[in-house]
Amino acid sequence: MECSGPGGLQLTEFMAEKMRLRPGARLLDIGIEHGYQTCFLAKEYDLFVIAIDPDDDRIDGVPHVEHLQRNLIDWELADQVIGLKTGVPDTRFAGNTFDFVHSTTTLEMVRGLFGVDFYRECLAEIYRILRPGGIFGLGEPMHLDVSIPPDLAEIYTRGGGVGPEGWADCFATLAETVDLCREAGFHILEADYAPDAWEWWTQFVLNDPHCKADPEGEARVIQQDGGRWLSYGYIIAQKPVE
Ligand SMILES: C[S@@+](CC[C@H](N)C(=O)[O-])C[C@H]1O[C@@H](n2cnc3c(N)ncnc32)[C@H](O)[C@@H]1O
Numbered sequence: 001m002e003c004s005g006p007g008g009l010q011l012t013e014f015m016a017e018k019m020r021l022r023p024g025a026r027l028l029d030i031g032i033e034h035g036y037q038t039c040f041l042a043k044e045y046d047l048f049v050i051a052i053d054p055d056d057d058r059i060d061g062v063p064h065v066e067h068l069q070r071n072l073i074d075w076e077l078a079d080q081v082i083g084l085k086t087g088v089p090d091t092r093f094a095g096n097t098f099d100f101v102h103s104t105t106t107l108e109m110v111r112g113l114f115g116v117d118f119y120r121e122c123l124a125e126i127y128r129i130l131r132p133g134g135i136f137g138l139g140e141p142m143h144l145d146v147s148i149p150p151d152l153a154e155i156y157t158r159g160g161g162v163g164p165e166g167w168a169d170c171f172a173t174l175a176e177t178v179d180l181c182r183e184a185g186f187h188i189l190e191a192d193y194a195p196d197a198w199e200w201w202t203q204f205v206l207n208d209p210h211c212k213a214d215p216e217g218e219a220r221v222i223q224q225d226g227g228r229w230l231s232y233g234y235i236i237a238q239k240p241v242e
Helices: 008-019 036-045 064-074 107-114 116-129 150-156 174-183 197-207 209-213 218-225
Strands: 026-030 048-052 081-084 098-104 130-143 187-193 230-238
Touching: 008 036, 008 098, 008 130, 008 197, 008 230, 026 036, 036 048, 036 064, 036 081, 048 064, 064 081, 098 116, 107 116, 107 130, 116 130, 116 174, 130 174, 150 218, 174 187, 174 230, 197 209, 197 218, 197 230, 209 218
Parallel strands: 026 048, 026 098, 048 081, 098 130
Antiparallel strands: 130 230, 187 230
16 A cells, blocks of 8 residues: 555554554544555544645645545545644644644654754644643654764755755654653653664665655665664653643
């Protein structure tokens, strides 16, 4: 099944187990592309889900939430999931609304495009809209806490990637990201690099439609990395009960 980021439904299952999702809970999914992971979460864990994504698909120009809508009908989930064309940080949800917030392979893009202060604003918004005791599951590409190998420094900081300094603008270490979550007020329950991170990246190169269409682009960079610098990290964080 086509999923947009590394890990696909394996990542979603991994995150769901770590977050200890429970039936009947209200979950916000941030950055959904076509919504396969959203549908999986709603169906497998019997959740009520609000799914947000502000953008249109790069290939067909159709809003991601419209792709979600089509999938909701296929998955018979139309009464369990609502898609909204909006994003972080300006969600406009009331405070203390959600039991869970899930976001994978999205906030690092926002960091790359708009900088770390904008990333902080996104975390502050997620904190605001979670109810006290609610859980935030964050998964994103992160780099290992090692010096970047010189051959990779050149390609990750080449302009024309996401930020002005290329792809390197998107990625932080696990420790840096944990610090930002703590700064936003979260209590960290668990944080680590995913044990299967490199397998997820390998599968991504083989299956992602953009990688297949442009094997000399992002796919080549990931292959050259070979797990020396790029990884995938996750953080399970709780909004403290006052
Ligand atoms: C790489 S996809 C990740 C999809 C999926 N969550 C996954 O793990 O594969 C990133 C998604 O984030 C969306 N996005 C970009 N900026 C956003 C924002 N400010 N708020 C919410 N979603 C955003 C993009 O439109 C895109 O669909």
